[in-house]
Amino acid sequence: MPTFTLKINNEKHTVEADADTPLLWVLRDKINLVGTKFGCGIGQCGACTIHVDGSAMRSCLLQVSQAEEMDITTIEGLSEKGDHPVQQAWKDIDVPQCGYCQAGQIMTASAFLNETPNPSREDIRHAMNGNICRCASYNSIEEAVKVAAEKLS
Amino acid sequence: MTPSNKASLSRRSFLKTSALASGGMLIGFNLFNACKPEAKVPLDISKLNFNDFNAFIKISDEGIVTIFSPNPEIGQGVKTSMPMIIAEELDVAWKDVHVEQAALDTKNFKRQLAGGSQSVRLGWKALRQTGATAKQMLVSAAAARWGVDVSECSVKEGIISNSKGETLGYGDVVNEAATLEVPEDVNLKEPKDFKIIGKGKRNVDIDKIITGKPLFGLDYKEEGMLYASVLRPPAFGQILESFDASQAKAMQGVVDVITIGEKARHYLENHLEEDKYNGWTAQMSPSNKVVVLAKSTWDAIKGKKAIKAVWKQDSELESTEMHDKVLLDLLNGNKFETKRKDGNIKSAFAKADKVIERIYESPFLPHNTMEPMNFFASVTPDKVRLIGPVQTPEPAANVVSKMLGRDIDQVSVEMTRMGGGFGRRLYGDFVYEAAEISNSIQKPVKMVSTREDDMTMGVYRPAIKYKIAASIKDGEITGYHLKEAAVNVNMYGLIPHFFPAGAIKNYQVDTANYKSNITTGAWRAPYTNFLASAEQSFFDELAEELGVDRVQLHMDLLEQVKNNPEPNIKYSPERLQGVLKLVVDKSNWGKAASGVYQGLSVYYCHNTHVAEVADIIIENGTPVVQKVTCAVDCGILVNPLGALNQVKGGVIDGIGHAMYSDFGFNKGVPQSNNFNTYQLIRMAQTPKVDVHFVESDIDPTGLGEPTLPPVGGAVANAIYKATGKRLTKQPFMDNLNAKKSIAV
Numbered sequence: 001m002p003t004f005t006l007k008i009n010n011e012k013h014t015v016e017a018d019a020d021t022p023l024l025w026v027l028r029d030k031i032n033l034v035g036t037k038f039g040c041g042i043g044q045c046g047a048c049t050i051h052v053d054g055s056a057m058r059s060c061l062l063q064v065s066q067a068e069e070m071d072i073t074t075i076e077g078l079s080e081k082g083d084h085p086v087q088q089a090w091k092d093i094d095v096p097q098c099g100y101c102q103a104g105q106i107m108t109a110s111a112f113l114n115e116t117p118n119p120s121r122e123d124i125r126h127a128m129n130g131n132i133c134r135c136a137s138y139n140s141i142e143e144a145v146k147v148a149a150e151k152l153s
Numbered sequence: 154m155t156p157s158n159k160a161s162l163s164r165r166s167f168l169k170t171s172a173l174a175s176g177g178m179l180i181g182f183n184l185f186n187a188c189k190p191e192a193k194v195p196l197d198i199s200k201l202n203f204n205d206f207n208a209f210i211k212i213s214d215e216g217i218v219t220i221f222s223p224n225p226e227i228g229q230g231v232k233t234s235m236p237m238i239i240a241e242e243l244d245v246a247w248k249d250v251h252v253e254q255a256a257l258d259t260k261n262f263k264r265q266l267a268g269g270s271q272s273v274r275l276g277w278k279a280l281r282q283t284g285a286t287a288k289q290m291l292v293s294a295a296a297a298r299w300g301v302d303v304s305e306c307s308v309k310e311g312i313i314s315n316s317k318g319e320t321l322g323y324g325d326v327v328n329e330a331a332t333l334e335v336p337e338d339v340n341l342k343e344p345k346d347f348k349i350i351g352k353g354k355r356n357v358d359i360d361k362i363i364t365g366k367p368l369f370g371l372d373y374k375e376e377g378m379l380y381a382s383v384l385r386p387p388a389f390g391q392i393l394e395s396f397d398a399s400q401a402k403a404m405q406g407v408v409d410v411i412t413i414g415e416k417a418r419h420y421l422e423n424h425l426e427e428d429k430y431n432g433w434t435a436q437m438s439p440s441n442k443v444v445v446l447a448k449s450t451w452d453a454i455k456g457k458k459a460i461k462a463v464w465k466q467d468s469e470l471e472s473t474e475m476h477d478k479v480l481l482d483l484l485n486g487n488k489f490e491t492k493r494k495d496g497n498i499k500s501a502f503a504k505a506d507k508v509i510e511r512i513y514e515s516p517f518l519p520h521n522t523m524e525p526m527n528f529f530a531s532v533t534p535d536k537v538r539l540i541g542p543v544q545t546p547e548p549a550a551n552v553v554s555k556m557l558g559r560d561i562d563q564v565s566v567e568m569t570r571m572g573g574g575f576g577r578r579l580y581g582d583f584v585y586e587a588a589e590i591s592n593s594i595q596k597p598v599k600m601v602s603t604r605e606d607d608m609t610m611g612v613y614r615p616a617i618k619y620k621i622a623a624s625i626k627d628g629e630i631t632g633y634h635l636k637e638a639a640v641n642v643n644m645y646g647l648i649p650h651f652f653p654a655g656a657i658k659n660y661q662v663d664t665a666n667y668k669s670n671i672t673t674g675a676w677r678a679p680y681t682n683f684l685a686s687a688e689q690s691f692f693d694e695l696a697e698e699l700g701v702d703r704v705q706l707h708m709d710l711l712e713q714v715k716n717n718p719e720p721n722i723k724y725s726p727e728r729l730q731g732v733l734k735l736v737v738d739k740s741n742w743g744k745a746a747s748g749v750y751q752g753l754s755v756y757y758c759h760n761t762h763v764a765e766v767a768d769i770i771i772e773n774g775t776p777v778v779q780k781v782t783c784a785v786d787c788g789i790l791v792n793p794l795g796a797l798n799q800v801k802g803g804v805i806d807g808i809g810h811a812m813y814s815d816f817g818f819n820k821g822v823p824q825s826n827n828f829n830t831y832q833l834i835r836m837a838q839t840p841k842v843d844v845h846f847v848e849s850d851i852d853p854t855g856l857g858e859p860t861l862p863p864v865g866g867a868v869a870n871a872i873y874k875a876t877g878k879r880l881t882k883q884p885f886m887d888n889l890n891a892k893k894s895i896a897v
Contacts, residue, residue, distance in 0.1 A: 001405055018406065018451070025451040029380070034372040035365015037572070038450075039523050040604040044828035047523060075365030082364040090363045094355045094794045097230070097802055099362035100369060100523040100572030129837045132828065134523045134573050136805035137798060138839040 004064050008033070009077025019065040024048045026064045027074060035075035035103045039132070046131030047100065049107040050074050056111035075103035078110060086110040089148035097135035105131050109145045113152055119145070168283055169194045169206070170290065172331035177213040177324075178290075179331075181206030182283040184276045210239060210287065216311050216324030218243065219251045230795035233357045234273055235280060237792055241349040242284030242342060245323065246310040252357045254568060273791055274760055274854045285339040287330075294330035295321045344789055344850040353794030358570060368570040370541035371527050371601070378529070378597040379408055381590045382453035384443040384460050385610055388821030389471065389671045391464040392440035401445055401459040406452025409594070410460070414441035416589040420556040433548040435612055436582040436672045440467070444590050450601050468670045470821035473516070473616075476640060479667045480618040483638035484512065489663035493649035496659035501632030505624030509698060513621070513687035514882040517640070517816045518614040518676055519823075521833060524572020525607035530587035531597035532557065537564040539588060542571035544578040552581060553588045576675035580612045605826040613816065614676030615640035615669075617683055621691045624659070628699060630710075632659035635688070639666050641673045644680040647723055651681075651757055653688075655719035656710040656726075671818065677806065678858035681758040683883065686811055689754035689866025694879065703753050703870075704737055724757035731847050732764035732784040739845050740766035740782035749779065752870025754863035760854035762786040762847075765804065767840070767867035769875055776872045776889065778808055778840040781864060786847035787854045793846075796856055801842040803860035809834025811865030812885045 001016045006023075008031065015030045022041070027033045027050075036059055039047030043058040050059045051073040078084045086109050096102045105128065112127040113119070119127070124145045133141065168182040171194035181194040183206050194209075195202060201209055201221060209221040220236040236252045288308060295313040296303045298321070305316040311323045344350075361368050386392055398410035418439045425434070445456035502508055528541035537559055543549055546566040554561045571578055587600035602610070617639040624632035633653055637643055643664035654660055676682060696703040707729070714726040733755050736742070745751045748770055755764040768780040781804050790796055813832040817824045825831035869880045872889075882888055 017449070018455070020455075021449075021451045025449055028371075029449040029451070032374075033365070034367045037369075037523070038371065038525070040828050041454075042604075042827055042829060045523070045604075075363075078364075082360060087363045091355065091359050094353070094359065094798065096356055096359065096362045097798050098523065098571060098573045099356070099358060102362050103365045106363060125837045125839075129835045132523065132833050132835060134521055134575075134806075134833065135798075136802040136809065136834065136839070138805055138834075138836045139801045139842055140798060142836065142839075 004068055006064070006067055006072060007070065008072045009074060015064070017064050019063065021064045022060045023050070023062045023064055023067045023072070024059040027059060033074050033076050037100055037103055039101065039104070044132075045101070045104075046108055047104040049104040049131065051107060051111055054111065054114060056108045075107060078106065084110060085151035086113065086144070086148040089144040089151060092147055093140050093144040095137055095140040095144050097137050101131060101133045105133065105141055109141075109148060113145070113149055117149065117153055119149055167279060168286055168335060170287070170331055170335060171196060172328055173198065173211065176328065177211055177331075178287070178327045180210045180212075180283060180287055182209070182279060183207050184279045210283065212287065212291075212323055212327045214324045214327055216245075216322045216327070217249055217251065218245050219253060221253050230356065230792065230799060231273065233354055234792040234795055235276055236357070237349050237354055238273075238277065238280040239284040241347055242281045243288050244308045244311065247349050247354060249311060254570070274852070277852050281341050282339060285341050286335060289336050289339045290330040290333050291323050291326055293333055293336075294326040298326060298329065350789065350791050351793065354792050355794060369524050369572050370529070370569040371524055371572070373529050373540055373569055374599065375529070375531065375597050378599055379446045379448065379594070380450045380453040381587070381598050381600045382445045382447070382457040382603070383413075383586055383600060383606070384445070384457050384462060385606070386440055386464050387609070388464070389818070390466060390468045390821040391470070392438070392467040393442065394463045394465040396443050396460055396462040398443065398460055400461070401456040404452065404456050404459065406447045406449055407456040408446045408448060410456070411444050411446065411590070411593055412441045413444055413586065413589040413593060414439065416556045416592065417585065419558075420552065420585075424555045432674055433545060433579070433581045434552060434585070435580055435674060436610070437585065442586070446590075446594065446598070453601065454603055471669055471671060472819050473817035473824075476616050476667070476669070476818075477514075480616065480638040480640070481512070483665040483667060484618055484620045484636055486665070489636065489665045490643070492644070492646070492662040492664055493654060494661045495654070496632075498632050498634050498659050498661045501626070501659035502622070502624045502634070505626050505631060507625045507698070508622055509625070509694060510620065510622040511691055511694065511881055513619045513683070513690065515617050515683040516883065517616045517671070517673070517818070518810060518814055519608050519611040519816055519831070520573075520575045520577035520676060521608065521831070522571070522573030522575060522577055525602040525604055526577070526583040526610070527599060527601045528583045528587040529597065529599045530584075530591035532588060532591040532595060535563065537588065539565065539584060540567045540569065541584070541587075542569050542578055543581065543584055544571070544574050545581065549581050549584045553585055556585055557588060557592050575677040576679065577612060580674055582610065582612075604828070608826045608831065609823045611823070612672045612674035614679075614682065615642070615673035617680070619684065619687045621687065623691070623695055625695075625698060630657050630695060630699070633657040633661075635662045637662075637664040639664070640669045640671065641666060644684070648680055648684065650721050650723045652724050652729065653710060655714045655717075655722040678758060678862045681756070681862040682807070682810075683865070685754070685756045685758065685862030686865025686869065686883070687881075689756065689863055690869045690879065690881065693752070693866070693870040693873065704733060704742065707733055707755055724762065728762040728786045728847070729755060729757060729764075732762045732786050735784035735845055735847055736764035736766050736782055739784065739843065740768070742766055750871045750875035752867045752872070752874060754866035754870065756859075756863035758862055759857075759859040761856060761859035763860050763863055765860070765863050765867045767864065767871045769868065769871040771875050776875060778868055778871075780840050780843060781808070781867065782843045782845070783860060784845045784847065785856070785860065786849060787856055787859075788849050788851040789853045790846050791853050796846070797844055799856040800844045800860045803856070803858065804842045804864050805834060805839050807861035807864035808840070808868060809838070811868055811883050813838070815884050815887060
């Protein structure tokens with residue numbers, strides 16, 4: 001198997017994997033960063049969302065061979081102490097029910113707010129539409145993104 | 154109803170204490186059952202024994218309280234709310250309370266499951282008494298040390314004070330308290346004195362969730378563990394004939410390809426009849442399954458795709474078209490079992506001025522928990538360790554022990570946090586598959602499912618159809634006849650006693666079913682998840698037919714129940730009236746702005762009373778649910794923050810599945826296998842849910858399910874007002890010629 005060098009959360013990792021391995025499984029199985037979740041494998045649910053060069057991407061659709069040279073951030077690296085304004089807002093609102101999709105929600109929300117500092121309600125609902133929450137905590141997610149936007153501004 | 158503030162259970166049998174060897178006090182208690190007289194509390198917390206007690210509290214000599222909660226957490230919030238109830242009566246600061254999911258010795262289980270929205274309701278008294286008893290023992294120890302009477306002592310947040318102004322922390326007296334006899338009677342607080350109950354507390358796992366710490370089954374791993382991907386028959390009714398694994402075996406990451414099935418057959422042949430875990434093994438099939446073992450999940454998934462399998466037909470290959478026909482035939486036939494019969498339906502219908510009859514239809518539904526089914530198993534000559542997300546650990550241990558021919562003492566089960574349940578993790582296919590795989594290779598293994606595996610190996614909500622008929626005579630509903638035709642299993646015994654039972658003189662509930670080879674089971678709010686929608690739409694038609702206001706119709710019917718009390722009904726007419734009044738008040742019922750159409754629904758299930766009003770608008774010819782006002786009577790609100798999450802989630806989940814989600818079969822093959830073809834509700838489709846709780850001091854009831862069932866009816870009734878179209882078949886959007894938007 002070929003090896004790849006990845007920059008994840010400001011650390012270099014060298015991994016051995018088939019070139020077509022989705023970054024999601026490299027993160028979870030090889031680097032032990034299990035905060036990035038598997039939900040659908042086809043980019044439809046958003047549970048595996050990470051930041052690539054600051055933008056939200058689905059790690060299930062990104063092959064490891066494409067990920068070299070990229071600046072990758074996972075939920076574990078979003079903030080040092082778990083206190084990114086989006087994480088804080090998630091805590092303030094007490095968003096999670098089962099909690100499984102929330103890392104992906106937080107990664108989508110944080111990249112979105114970086115690009116759109118003062119979002120309207122419609123902006124938020126559009127930006128978060130790619131992330132499924134099966135517990136349907138959508139009202140709380142929407143509220144938390146709003147709260148995070150206020151914290152960031 | 155006045156709540157009792159005196160403990161009433163036999164205290165000796167349900168609670169014991171001991172002094173911990175490491176310092177502090179351990180309290181063992183049982184939430185649901187009395188304990189054996191000889192039950193002992195261990196001196197060492199590593200030896201917690203859930204045979205005698207199903208939960209433990211440790212109070213350390215620093216005054217820190219640790220609650221070992223064995224109840225599975227699937228997102229319903231019990232890992233937070235149940236400890237809150239203890240902390241309240243114990244009178245400690247919530248910040249000094251830690252909650253741990255207890256590791257379990259399954260040999261010793263008693264009713265540890267998540268299901269039926271019952272954890273808080275059934276645990277309420279025992280949890281309070283446990284906290285109150287510990288508090289009383291601590292106070293007695295302090296009073297003895299001071300040489301004062303207990304009545305001179307008071308407690309605030311774990312600090313005991315006496316009338317002279319002296320103070321002692323719980324930690325200071327915990328070792329003495331542990332040696333005292335457990336008191337027979339303790340006083341419970343009056344609800345007005347609650348300081349923790351009724352105050353919103355965050356999910357106890359919040360920090361781990363928002364930082365991505367390993368919590369879930371899929372996150373669990375051990376050194377040397379292999380990943381297993383299982384190839385199952387693509388259609389219900391097929392079994393494996395042969396396969397070629399040469400290409401898969403040649404792949405670098407693939408360790409081996411094996412088949413399983415022998416142990417499952419052994420169980421089916423020898424133990425199924427004694428299986429008291431009705432349904433847990435519903436999916437167990439005599440077919441062999443091909444298992445790819447690999448060093449990573451991706452290698453396992455890729456390896457499975459490379460298997461060339463040949464399948465053969467074993468039983469009928471069923472299709473949705475065929476299910477529709479059989480269920481309608483059942484509804485129109487006479488093979489019913491009568492579940493409740495009041496008065497004489499026949500005569501009421503014969504004498505009626507008018508009879509209204511409607512058929513309501515719902516599809517199969519997969520659960521689609523966000524975390525796909527998975528489980529860890531490690532089978533060695535002396536131990537069987539099972540770890541992962543399962544709502545029912547007790548059958549897991551029992552079935553696996555019989556399947557593998559192992560002593561139950563050798564089998565242990567630990568539960569991880571679960572990425573959703575909704576009923577799916579009540580069933581154990583993923584557990585016994587993992588166990589059989591590990592048994593075969595004698596190595597630790599994690600069985601992983603892709604979304605495609607998960608959606609096509611379901612224990613689905615069965616397709617169900619109802620025929621509801623009512624007779625009207627002189628402006629009154631004189632008869633009500635509900636017929637159910639369901640795939641596999643019919644409604645459970647309590648449902649025929651829900652509203653409108655007791656409200657209509659001539660009332661009958663009949664059920665019939667068709668046995669299918671497609672596996673079905675409980676799905677969030679089983680049966681009522683569609684029945685409520687159907688009945689609440691039907692009542693909307695009845696009100697229109699009678700020319701009375703929808704709210705008034707219900708209020709009048711409930712008034713009749715109050716005047717003619719019927720001992721077998723399960724709901725409270727007063728409380729249903731209460732939520733109706735509240736929702737009317739809060740939703741602006743009947744006074745909606747122009748262009749906004751309102752629909753109402755009111756329902757009782759899972760011991761909780763709920764009324765909902767949906768506000769919809771029409772946008773580009775498509776109904777959009779803008780807001781749902783929800784009034785809930787669940788008695789005392791334990792954790793308002795968690796309760797809000799459950800209520801809002803239940804409502805939106807209910808709207809999503811009523812409006813969008815569809816699942817069919819063609820020749821035994823599920824017609825969707827991932828979120829590009831199966832629609833779950835997404836944020837842009839969600840209304841704001843405005844929640845109002847009835848203030849109450851009645852003992853609490855559950856919230857995991859009861860807000861879901863009524864909402865389909867509220868939405869259908871609102872759509873009727875907007876479009877003049879009565880929607881009787883779910884998902885509604887399929888019947889509105891609306892544009893489908895599934896994928897993102």
